[in-house]
Amino acid sequence: MARVVVVGAGFGGLAAAARLVRLGHEVVVLDAADAAGGVCRRVERDGHTWDAGPTYTLLPAVLRDLFRKSGRPLEREMDLVAHDVVREHRFADGTSLALPGGSRGAQVRAVDGLGAGLGEQWAAYVASYTETWELLRTDVLERRWSPEVGRTATARLLDSRATLQRALRRGLRDRRLRLVASHPFDVDGHEPGGVPAWAGVVAYLEQRFGTWSVPTHMATVTEVLADRLAGRGAEVRLGTRVHDVVVRGGRAVAVATSAGEVDADVVVCAIDPRRLPVLAPHVGATQPAMPPVVAHLGLEGDLPDLPHHETVIHGDPLLVVRVQPPGSAPAGGAAWTVVARGRGAEDPVRSLAERGVHVRPHVVTRIDLSPRAAAERWGGSPYGVRWEGRGTTRQRLGPRTPVPGVLVTGAHAAVGPGLAFVGLASALVAAEVPPV
Ligand SMILES: Cc1cc2nc3c(=O)[nH]c(=O)nc-3n(C[C@H](O)[C@H](O)[C@H](O)COP(=O)(O)OP(=O)(O)OC[C@H]3O[C@@H](n4cnc5c(N)ncnc54)[C@H](O)[C@@H]3O)c2cc1C
The missing domain is CATH 3.50.50.60 (FAD/NAD(P)-binding domain)
Structure with missing residues (x-):
C-alpha cells in the first residue's frame, strides 16, 4: 500500500x-x-443556489x-441527464442557432436554419474529427501518451502546426459557424490562432455524445x-x-x-x-488561461425568455448565460450565471441590456467575481x-x-x-x- x-x-x-x-x-x-x-461547488445566497463552475459535462x-x-x-x-440542445447561439446579425447534441441529423436540420446547405457544411467539419477522436482517445486520453507505444499518426497529430483558426477557415465558410466551433475556446480565454486544430474535436464530442447535467x-x-x-x-x-x-x-x-x-x-x-x-x-x-468575469444573479419577476440551459450572445464582450436548474431560486424566481469576456465585461448586467436582455430590474441578489478575485479564490x-x-x-x-x-x-x-x-x-x- x-x-x-x-x-x-x-x-x-x-x-x-x-x-x-x-x-x-x-x-x-x-x-x-x-x-x-x-x-x-455550490454558491448560495439569499435562497439562491448556483454552480460556481461547471454546469454540464x-x-x-x-x-x-x-x-x-x-x-x-x-x-x-x-x-x-442529456440536454436536447447543447447551447443556443445568438449572433450579432439577429440570427440564432439552437445547436442540438447527440445527433448528426438534428444538427444538420438546425444549422440549415441559418442558410440552406450550411447543415451539411457543418456536418462535414464535425466529421473531419472522427479519426482525431479515435487517435486521442486510445493513445492520449485512455492511456499515458508514449511515443514508443502510441501510433505515428497520433504523434503527427500532436506535433502538427495546424491551428484551429486554419481548420475553421478551411472547413467553415460561414462566419457564424466558425464562432460556434471556436466558442469553447473563446469562452475559456484562448486565441484560435494558438489552439491546435485537433482540440476542435470538442465539436465532434458534442455532436456524438451530447452534453449532460x-x-x-x-x-x-x-x-x-x-x-x-x-x-x-x-x-x-x-x-x-x-x-x-x-x-x-x-x-x-x-x-x-x-x-x-x-x-x-x-x-x-x-x-x-x-x-x-x-x-x-x-x-x-x-x-x-485567464478566468472570465462571472456574475451569479438571483432574479424574480417576468424574465426575458432564455429557453435553453446555456445561451451564448456573440459580440464584444462575449456573453454566456447559464440558467441554473429548477429549484435553484425561491418560488417564482430564477438563478442565472453570466460569464463575460471582452470589452465592458466588468458589468455583465449592463452588457446584457445592451444586447436586449434586460434583467437589472429583476435582480434581487448577485455575486460578482472578477478574473483576479477568481484566480485568488480558486488558487x-x-x-x-x-x-x-x-x-x-x-x-x-x-x-x-x-x-x-x-x-x-x-x-x-x-x-x-x-x-x-x-x-x-x-x-x-x-x-x-x-x-x-
Ligand atoms: C465559471 C466556470 C465555468 C465552467 N463550466 C464548465 C462546464 O460547464 N463544464 C465543464 O466540464 N467544465 C467547466 N469548467 C471547467 C471545470 O470546472 C474545471 O476545468 C475543473 O473543475 C477543474 O478542476 P481542478 O480539480 O483541476 O481544479 P479546481 O476546481 O480549480 O480545484 C483546485 C483546488 O486546489 C486548491 N488549491 C489551489 N492551490 C492550492 C495549494 N497551494 N494548496 C492546497 N490547495 C490548493 C483550490 O482551493 C481548489 O480547491 C468551468 C470553470 C469555470 C471557472
Whole structure:
C-alpha cells in the first residue's frame, strides 16, 4: 500500500483520490480552501443556489467510469441527464442557432436554419474529427501518451502546426459557424490562432455524445466523491495550503504545508504545478488561461425568455448565460450565471441590456467575481493552460513528471479543462501508482 498525498480537492484531486482509495492505497487530500470541490461547488445566497463552475459535462462515460471504479455506480447516487440542445447561439446579425447534441441529423436540420446547405457544411467539419477522436482517445486520453507505444499518426497529430483558426477557415465558410466551433475556446480565454486544430474535436464530442447535467447541480458530483472518500477512510484536510513538494534522495517524500510536513510515498499534484517550486521549472513557458468575469444573479419577476440551459450572445464582450436548474431560486424566481469576456465585461448586467436582455430590474441578489478575485479564490485558473501553439501540448506535465514520486492531474495536466478531460487525466494518475 502506498501513502498518496493529493494536493487540491477540486474535481481532479477528488477523482484521483477516489480511485486510489478503492485500489487500496492510504490517501490524504489537502486543500487550502474551507470546502472541497474546487470550482465544482455550490454558491448560495439569499435562497439562491448556483454552480460556481461547471454546469454540464461532455462524455458522460467518464463520470460513470469514475463512480463505478470507486464504489457505487453513478445511477445509484444521482441523475445525469442529456440536454436536447447543447447551447443556443445568438449572433450579432439577429440570427440564432439552437445547436442540438447527440445527433448528426438534428444538427444538420438546425444549422440549415441559418442558410440552406450550411447543415451539411457543418456536418462535414464535425466529421473531419472522427479519426482525431479515435487517435486521442486510445493513445492520449485512455492511456499515458508514449511515443514508443502510441501510433505515428497520433504523434503527427500532436506535433502538427495546424491551428484551429486554419481548420475553421478551411472547413467553415460561414462566419457564424466558425464562432460556434471556436466558442469553447473563446469562452475559456484562448486565441484560435494558438489552439491546435485537433482540440476542435470538442465539436465532434458534442455532436456524438451530447452534453449532460446533474439536475441537483453539478456540485453533487464532488459532494458525493468527498463523502465517498470519508466513508472509505481517506482524509480530506481543508484549510491546508501546500507550499511545495519535499524531495530527499532524489524522490518526493512529503509535502510542505501551512501546518507542517505531510509524509508521502507518492504526491499527486491536482493544482497548477507552477505553484509548487519543485514542479514550476518543468512547466516550460506556459501560462494559465485567464478566468472570465462571472456574475451569479438571483432574479424574480417576468424574465426575458432564455429557453435553453446555456445561451451564448456573440459580440464584444462575449456573453454566456447559464440558467441554473429548477429549484435553484425561491418560488417564482430564477438563478442565472453570466460569464463575460471582452470589452465592458466588468458589468455583465449592463452588457446584457445592451444586447436586449434586460434583467437589472429583476435582480434581487448577485455575486460578482472578477478574473483576479477568481484566480485568488480558486488558487489559480480552473481553465488550465493557455494554448500558445503546438509547443503547449508538449510542455503540459502529466500524468508523470520529471520528479520521481510526483504525478499530476487537474485542468493543468489534462489536454483541456472540463470535467470530462480532467476525469480522464485522474484515471491515468490512478493507473500510475503501483498496485497494492
Ligand atoms: C465559471 C466556470 C465555468 C465552467 N463550466 C464548465 C462546464 O460547464 N463544464 C465543464 O466540464 N467544465 C467547466 N469548467 C471547467 C471545470 O470546472 C474545471 O476545468 C475543473 O473543475 C477543474 O478542476 P481542478 O480539480 O483541476 O481544479 P479546481 O476546481 O480549480 O480545484 C483546485 C483546488 O486546489 C486548491 N488549491 C489551489 N492551490 C492550492 C495549494 N497551494 N494548496 C492546497 N490547495 C490548493 C483550490 O482551493 C481548489 O480547491 C468551468 C470553470 C469555470 C471557472
